[in-house]
Structures are given as C-alpha cells and as structure tokens.
Amino acid sequence: MTTERKPVVLLQNCAISNGGKTVLAGLDLILQAGDFLIIEGPTGSGKTSLVRALYGHLAPSAGYGEVVGISLRPLPTHKKPLLRRKLGVVTQQPMFLEEESVLDNVALPLHIAGVPASECRARGTKALLEAGLTGAALRKPHELSGGEQARLQMARALIHSPVLLLADEPFAHLDSESVELIESLLSFAHTRGTAIVLTTHRPTELARRAKKMTVREGRLV
Structure with missing residues (x-):
C-alpha cells in the first residue's frame, strides 16, 4: 500500500489581504517536495504578499492554506517557529545580526536548531565558499556590498x-556575478530536493x- 505524499504547499481558494485591502484572491496552488515554481509579475502586483503569507507573516483572509503540513489559517503563535525551521526565506530587505560576523550570520539557522558549534563553523565555512564569500567570514554584514549581502542571505x-525555500526577488539590483552565484545556489538546492518558490520580474x-x-x-x- 502506498501513502499519498502530503503537499509542501496547499492553497485552496485563498485570499490574501494587506492593510485591510484584498491583494490576491482565488488562489489555488499545490506544490510537492522538489517542485520549482517561478512567479512573475510587475512590482506591486502582490508577489511579496504571497511570499509573506507562505512563511506566516500574513494570514490568509479567506480559503484554506497549508505549508509543510501546518495550517496558515489560523497559524497559532506557538507553531510559527516550527514552520520557519522548515523553511528558508529570502526577502527584499535582508536582516542580519550586525554585531556578529558573516560566518556567525550564515550559520544562524544551525545555531537555532542546536547544532554543535564546531559543526556550525564547518558548515558555515562551506556555505560561504559556495556563495563566493570565503574572504568575508570574519567581517560584519554592513561591511559587505549589496551583492555580497544578497549572497549571504x-x-x-x-x-x-x-x-x-521562499525567495522574493532575489536578483533585484544585483551585479552579474552575484546573479550567477545565486542561480548556482538555487540550482544545487533544487537538485537536493528543496522545493522552491521564487518571485521575479x-x-x-x-x-x-x-x-x-x-x-x-x-x-x-
């Protein structure tokens, strides 16, 4: 007997509101593990609101929404950390721990998950190598260029x-080197089975x- 796979993302007739205004309506979407979805549309069309809803920042105002098996409507406060531990999120305005090193910032999800410090350093160093940031490990995030910050995020x-992975406009305002490196990171993640939702114009x-x-x-x- 086979067990039906549970979708990574399930939206059924969802509506998303922001500031009391309905931004998106009638959303129907099913994504399975390893799927890759690119969402296009002009600035202000609602792409960012959709991403925010998927990581639990905006609650759907109608319909049913579920991400990695967790209901978005309602999303209990105590389940938000559980949801976000299963996600990778890239926003248009990255936030870092400015007093910590680039190495500590890249390894933050591992620290939160209780991974031993030595493993955090090793995996963080490898991640920075793949992102072309090896020489920046001991610097602070504010010392990086915009492209370097995007790669760090x-x-x-x-x-x-x-x-x-939810990536909202990850290529916006980037130099060609950073775009190529980020595309490479995304391709590698996809081959390892990460489902991806990427917005872009x-x-x-x-x-x-x-x-x-x-x-x-x-x-x-």
Whole structure:
C-alpha cells in the first residue's frame, strides 16, 4: 500500500489581504517536495504578499492554506517557529545580526536548531565558499556590498537544507556575478530536493527547470 505524499504547499481558494485591502484572491496552488515554481509579475502586483503569507507573516483572509503540513489559517503563535525551521526565506530587505560576523550570520539557522558549534563553523565555512564569500567570514554584514549581502542571505536560507525555500526577488539590483552565484545556489538546492518558490520580474536561467505562473489582476494564473 502506498501513502499519498502530503503537499509542501496547499492553497485552496485563498485570499490574501494587506492593510485591510484584498491583494490576491482565488488562489489555488499545490506544490510537492522538489517542485520549482517561478512567479512573475510587475512590482506591486502582490508577489511579496504571497511570499509573506507562505512563511506566516500574513494570514490568509479567506480559503484554506497549508505549508509543510501546518495550517496558515489560523497559524497559532506557538507553531510559527516550527514552520520557519522548515523553511528558508529570502526577502527584499535582508536582516542580519550586525554585531556578529558573516560566518556567525550564515550559520544562524544551525545555531537555532542546536547544532554543535564546531559543526556550525564547518558548515558555515562551506556555505560561504559556495556563495563566493570565503574572504568575508570574519567581517560584519554592513561591511559587505549589496551583492555580497544578497549572497549571504541566500546561503543562510539554504544552510539547513530547508523543505521549502521562499525567495522574493532575489536578483533585484544585483551585479552579474552575484546573479550567477545565486542561480548556482538555487540550482544545487533544487537538485537536493528543496522545493522552491521564487518571485521575479526579470528573466533567469533557472526558468528552464521551473514551472512558471504570473500574478495578474489579483490572481495567480
């Protein structure tokens, strides 16, 4: 007897509101482990609101939503840490522990999970190597360029091999080297089985391996 796989993301007739205004409605989406979805749409179309709903920052205002087996409506406060431990999240405005080193920042998800310090250092060093940040390990995040900060955020989001990565406009305003490195990190994560939801308004080499949807007039089509 086979057991049916539980979706990583399940949205059924969902609506998402922000500031009392309905931004997206009639959302139906199923993503399985290892799926790759690129969501396109112009700035202000609601892509960011969708990502925020998927990591529990915005609660769906209607319908049913579930991520990694946890209901989003309602999402109990005590379940938010459990949800986020299973996710990697990349936002348009990265936040770091500014008094800590780049190495400590990239390894933060491991520290939170109780991984031994020696393993955190080893895995953090490897993650920085893959992100092209080896020479920045002992620097502070504010000493990095915008492209380097974007790579640091992506490496941190992936270091714990999340079930699902949510990446909101990860290529915005980046130099070509940083774009290529981030695309490489995403490709490698996908080959390891991480499901990915990526929003963008620019072409990417990753499109050939992903399903594409568009936010248009408050709908995901």
